[in-house]
Amino acid sequence: MLKWLTTSFWDFIASRILRNRVVLLITLTLFTIFMAFQWKNMRFTYTEANLLPDHHEVNIQYNSFLEKFGEEGNLIVIGFKDSTFFTPKNIKLWENFIGEIKKDKAVELSLSIEDLRVLQKDTSEQSFKLVPFINNEKISESYLKEKEQEFFNNLPFYEGMLFNKESGAIRFAIYIDKKIVNTSARKDFVIKYLNDDRIEAFEKASGIDLKISGMPYIRTLNSQSIIDEIGLFVGAALLITSLLFFFFFRSFRATLISMLIVIIGVMWSFGTLGLLNYEITVLTAIIPPLIIVIGIPNCIFLINKYQQEIKKHGNKAKSLQRVISKVGNATLMTNLTTAAGFATFIITDSELLKEFGIVASLNILFLFFLCLIIIPIIYSYMPLPKEKHLAHLGKNYINSFVKWIENTIRKHPIAIYISAIALLVFGIIGIYQIKISGSIIEDMPKKAGFFQDIVFYEKEFDGVMPLEIMIDTKKPKRALKSATLKRINELQETIEEIPELSKPVSVVNLVKYAKQSFYNGNPEYYELPTKQEETFILSYIKNSTKKGNENMLKSYVDSTGQYARVTTFMRDIGTDKMKKIEDRLQEKINTLFPSEQYTVTMTGKAYVFEKGTHYLVKNLVLSLLFAIFLISLLMAYLFRSFKMIIISLLPNILPLIITAGVMGFFGIPIKPSTILVFSIAFGISVDDTIHFLAKYRQELKANNWKIKKSVFNTVKEAGISMFYTSVVLFFGFSVFTLSSFGGTVALGSLVAATLLFAMLANLILLPALLLTLEKTIANEQEFIEPKIDILAEDKEEEEENKNE
Template sequence: MFKWLNSRFWNYIAGRILRNRIGLLILVGLFTVFMGFQWKNMRFTFTEANLLPDHHEVNVQYQSFLDKFGEEGNLIVVGFKDSTFFTAKNLKIWDAFVDDIKKDKAVDLTLSIEDLQVLSKDTTAQKFNLVPFVNRKSITDAYVKEKEKELFNDLPFYEGMLFNKESGAVRFAIYIDKKIVNTAARKDFVFKHFSQEKIDAFEKETGLDMHVSGMPYIRTLNAQSIIDEIGLFVGAALLITSLLFFFFFRSYRATLISMCVVIIGVMWSFGTLGLLHYEITVLTAIIPPLIIVIGIPNCIFLINKYQQEIKLHGNKAKSLQRVISKVGNATLMTNLTTAAGFATFIFTDSKLLTEFGIVASLNIVFLFILCLIIIPIIYSYMPLPKDKHLEHLGKNYMNSFIKWIENTIKNYRIAVFATAIIVLVLGVIGINQIKISGSIIEDMPKKAPFFKDILFFENEFDGVMPLEIMIDTKKPKGAMKSVTLKRINELQEEIEEIPELSKPVSIVNLVKYAKQSYYNGNPDYYELPSSKLEEGFVLTYVKNSTQENSQNLLKSYVDSTGQYARVTTFMKDIGTDKMAKIEERLQEKIDKLFPKERYNVTVTGKAFVFEKGTHYLVHNLVLSLLFAIILISLLMAYLFRSFKMIIISLLPNILPLIMTAGLMGFLGIPIKPSTILVFSIAFGISVDDTIHFLAKYRQELKQNNWRIKKSVYNSIKEAGVSMFYTSVVLFFGFSVFTLSSFGGTIALGSLVALTLLFAMISNLILLPALLLSLEKTIANKEEFIEPTIDILSENLEEDEISNEE
C-alpha cells in the first residue's frame, strides 16, 4: 500500500515544491480565503452533548417522552432566600421585573407570586375555577405578609415547587416557548432579561440576592463560556508556543514563520467546522488551540533539520531539498499516528466524538501539508541563517541533558527497568481504584455566578437537573383511574425518601390539590380521595374544569389521550455511582408497583440520558484506545517490518498511559467523558517521538555496520534535541487548557501534558535502554528487513535540485 512512498518519491515531491513556489503559495492563499468564507456556517451548540447514538434504546425512550410532553428543558427559575422579599416595595419591583419578561413572545407561562393562581370551588357549576392568589390593588406590607403565611401554610401543592417551608426560600418559574429552547433565540431571551446588569440593578434596588437557574439559562451561559474560552486558548497557545520556540531557536524569523503556519492552520480548522456544518461544542472548541500545540513540533523538526544542514554544508538549496525529502516522510508518519489517535473517536458511534475526531484528524493532516509547503518555500526566499541562529544546536544545557541520558542508560540500566516495573505495578493498583463519574453540570465552570446559583437551588430545592418517569397505562384515560393514581402516589413517596431527588410533581399532586379545594382549601385534606364516593365528587369537579381549562390544569402532567402520565423530579449533581443506585432503587419500586402486562414505565430525562451516555462513552473509548494501539502498531509494522521492534516501540508509550491512569486512581480523578479522551490523544502524539528515534536509529545502524551501542548513542545525540524541544512545547501547550474554567478541559489538558512528559522520559531513557539490553536479539540485519517506507534514507538525489537552482 505504501510501497510507492520511497525516497525517490520524496525527492520528487521536494523538487515540485521548490520549483513551484509561487503557485503553491497562491493555492494556499486561495484555500485559506475559501476556508475563511466557511466561517459564516459555524454555529454554537444550543444543547448539552448527547453522548449516545440516536438509535440507542435510552435515546429512543427519551425522544418518545419528548413526543408526548414536549421539551422538558424550557424552565427558568428565579429564587430568593430573604424574608424582606415579602414587602410591598420589593413585591412591586419584582412585579415590574416579571411584567417585562411576560411581554416577550418567547414566554409560554410564568408562575410567580403576583400571577399565581389557586383553585376555587364553584358549587353551582360543580367545577374548580382558577383565581389569582394576590390582588394587585391591595398590595400593602400587612397584606403581603398575610399572603406569605397563606402560601407557606395553606398551599402544600406548591411546597417544594415554589417554596421551601423549612428555610423560607422561594422560587418562581418562567416557562419559555419549547420551539426556541434549542435555537439562537433562547440566547437572545436570556441575555435580554437576565443579563448581569439587569440582575445587579434589581439587587441594588431591592437589597435582595437574586438566584437564576434552569436548563435554558445554564445552557446559554455555559455555551457563552465556551465561546469566550476559544479566544483565550488560541491566544495563550500562540503566546506560550512562540515564547518557547524563540527560547529554543533565538530567531525572530523562525518564530514568525512558525506562527504564520499555525495561524493558517487555525483558520482552516474553523473553516472545516463551517464547511461540515458542525456545531462548536466544548470538545470542538479545543481543536484550534490543539492545532497550534501540535503544529509547532512539526515546525521544530523541519526548521531544526534545515539549520543542521546549513551548519553542515551551507548550501541553501540542498538543505531545503533534504528538509522535505528526509524529514517530510518521517513527519508524515508522525502526523498520521497523531491523526490516528484522534480518528479512533470516529468509531465511537457518538455524534459528539465523531465530529471531534473527523475535524481534528483532518486538520492534523492539513497542518502537515501546510508545514511541508510553507516553511521550505519561505526559507528559500530568505538569506542564510546567521551563526547566532545556529548557536542553539550546541547549547551547553542541551549537551548536559543528553550526557545525563547517556550516563543513565549506560550505568543505571537495571535501575531504569526496576523503576519501569515499579511504575507499572503502581499504575495497575491505581487503575483498580478509578471510579466512573459524569453529570451534565459536573465539568461546568465552578467559579461562574450561574454555577453558584445551581448550588443554591440544589441546597434549597434539591437540584435543577430534570429526571422524568413516563407511565404508559396502555389505555386511553388510564392515567386518571384511581388505581393508577394510587400507584403513582406510592412511587412519589419513594422518591421523596431519596435525599438526592426533589419533591416529585405529577397528576397526583393536582388531584390532591383538587380534593383540598373541594374541602374549601383546608390543607388537612391535601391527599388522594379516600373513598369511591369522594373520588367521584372530586374527579367530577376536575373533569368539568378540564373541559374548559384543560391547558392550565393537565397538559404538564398527562398527555392529550390521557394514556400517559408523567412524574417529574429534579436531581442534585451526583456521580454516576450514586445515580446507578438511585436508578436501581427506583426500578425495583417500579417493577413492584406497575405490572408489565398493564404498564410500561420509562425512566428518562436529561440527567438520566447523560449518565447512561457516560457509561456508553467510557466503554467505547476504551475500545477506541485499543483500536488506536492496533492501528499505530500496523503503521509501525510498515515502518520497521519487525515484530520485536513493534513491541519495543509500544512499551515506552503504553507505560506512560498506565502511569497516568494510576495517578488518576490515587488522586481520585474519575473516568468521565473529558478524562477518557486523554489516552487516545496522548498515545497518538507520544508515538511520534518513538518514530523519530527509531528512524534515526535504523539509519545509524546501516551507517555503523549494525553496531547497536554506537547507533543508540548517536540517535540520542541527534534525535534527542528535537524530541526534547517538541515534548516541552507539547507539555506547556497542553497546559494552556488548565486556564479553562471547565473542569473537563482542565483535566484533559493537565493529564495529556503529564502523560506526554512521562512519554518523553520513557522514549529518551527506557526505549534506548531496551534497545541496548536486547542487543543480542536484534543485532542482526534480519530484524531490520528493508522497510516498506524508508523514512530516513540517505540515498537521495539531492544534487539534482542544487544544480538546477
C-alpha cells in the same frame, strides 16, 4: 520497487515544491480565503451533548417522552432566600422586573407571585376555577404578612416547587416556548432579560440576592463560556508556543514563520467546521488551539533539520531539498499516527465524538502539507541563517540533558527497569480506584456565578437536573383512574425518601390539591380522595378542563389520558449513587406497576447523560484499543519486525497506565473529557518513538549494526528534537488548564503529564530496551529493511557519515 518509489517520490516532491513556489503560495492563499468564507456557516451548539446514538434504546425512550410532553428542559427558575420579599416595596419591584419578561413572546408560561393562581371550588358550576393568590388592590403590610403565612402553610401543592417551607427559600418559574429552547432565540432571551445589569439593578433596589438557574439559563451561559474560551486558548497557545520556539531557536523569522503556519491552520480548522456544517461544542472548541500545539513540533523538526544542514555544508538549495526529501517521510508518519489517535473517535457511535475526530484528524494532515510547503518556500527567499541562529544546536543545557540521559542508560539500566515496574504497579493499582462520572454540571465553571446559583438550588430545592418517569397505562384515560393514582402516589413517596431527589410532581399532586380545594383550601385534606370522594372530585376536575383550564392537566397527563409523568430534580451526584437510586426506583416500579398493565420508563436529561457517559467510556476504550492496533500495523509496515513493534509500544503504553493510576489516586473520574486523554496522548507520543527508531535504524546501517554505538548516537541526534517538541507539547497542552471547565482542565493537564512521561520513556526506557535486547536484534535479519525508509540517506550523505 517501493523503496525506489519512496526515495524518488520525495526527491520529486521536493523539486516540485521549490520549482513551483509562486503557484503554491497563490494556491494556499486562495484556499485560505475559501476556508475563511466558510466561517459564516459555523454555529454554536444550543443543546446538550448527546453522547448516545439515535438508535439507542435510552434515546428512543427519551424522544418518545418528548413527543408526549414536549421539551422538558424549558424551565428557568429565579429564586432567593429573603424574609423582606413580602413587603409592598419589594412586591412592586418584583412585578416590574418580571412583568417585562412575561410580555416576551418567548415565554410560554410563568409562575410568579403576582400571577400565582390557586384552586377554588365553584359549587354552582361543579368545577374548580383558578383565582389570583394576591389581590393587587388590597396590598398593604398587614395583607402581605397574611399572604406570606398562607403561602408557606396553606399551599402544600407548591411546596418543593415554589418554596422550601423549612428554610423560607422561594423560587418562581418561567417556562420558555419549547419551539425556541434549542435555538439562538433562547440565547437572545436570556441575554436580554437576565443580564447582569438588569439583575444588579433589582438587587440594589430591593436588597434581595437573586439566584437564577434552570437548563435554558445554564446552557446559555455555559455556551457563552465555551465561546469566550476559544479566543483565550488560541491566544495563550500562540503566546506560549511562540515564546518557547524563540527561546529554542533565538530567531524572530523562524518564530514568525511557525506562527504564520499555525494561524493558517487555525483558520482552516474553523473553515472545516463551517464547510462540514458542524456545531462548535465543548470538544470542537479545543481543536484550534490543538492545531497550534501540534503544529509547532512539525515546524521544529523541519526548521531544525534545515539549520543542521546549513551548519553542515552551508548550501541553501541542498539544505531545502533535504528538508523535504529526508524529513518528509518522518513528518508524514508522525502526523499520520497523531491523526490516527484522533481518527479512532470516528468509529464510535457518538455524533459528538465523530465530528471531533473528523475535524481534528483532517486538520492535522492539513498541517503537514502547510509545514512541508511553506517552510522551504519562505526560507528559499530568505538569506542564510546567521551564526547566532544556529547557536542553539550546541546549547549547554541541551547537551547537559542529553548527557544525563546517556549516563542514566549506560550506568543504571537496572534502576530504569525497577522504576518502570514500580510505575507500572502504581498505575495498575490506581486504575482499580478510578470512578466513572456522568454528571451534566460537573465540568461546568465552578467559579462562575451561574454555578454558584446551581449550588443554591441543590441545597434549597435538591437540584435542577430533571429526572422524568413516564408511565404508559396502555389504555386511554386510564392515567386518572384510582388504581393508577395510588400506584403513582406510592412511587412518589419512595422518591421523597431519597435525599438526592427533590419533591416529585405529577397528576397526583393536582388531584390532592383538588381535594384540598374541595374542602375550602384546608391543607389537612391535601391527600388522594377516598373511594366515596373520587366520583365528584374527579368530575370537578374534568369539568374544569372543559372550561378552558386544560393547562391544569396537560403538564402531567397527555391528551389521550394514557400517559402520565412524574417529574423530580436531581442533585449533582456521583455515578455510583445515581446507579443505586436508579436500582431502588426500578425495584419499586417493578413492584407497583405490573408489566402486563403498565410500561414505565425512566428518562430525562440527567438520566440520558449518565447513560451516555457509560456508553461513551465503553466506546472510547474500544477506540483506544483500535488506535493501538492501527499504530501497531503502521509500525509493522515501517519496521517489519515483531520485536520492534513490542519495543516501540511499551514506552508509549506505560505512560498511559501511569496517567490512569494518577487519575485513580487523585480522584479524577473517567468522563467524556478525561477519556479522550489516552487516544490523544498515545497518537502524539508515538511520534517520538517513530523519530527515535527511524534514526536508530539509520545509525545501525552507518555503524555496521553496532547496537551500543547506534543507540547513543541516536540519543544525541534525536534527543534534542524530542526534547524541544515534548516541552512545546507539555506547555501547549497546559494552556487548557486556564479553562474554567473542569473537564478541559483535566484534559490539558493529563495529556501534558502523559506526554512528559512519554518523552522520558522514549529517551530512557526505549534505549535501555534496545541495549538489553542487543543479542536478539543485533543483526540485519531481525531488523528487516523497512518498507519505507523514513530518514533515508542519499549516497553522498552516507559517504559523509563514513568519513566523519
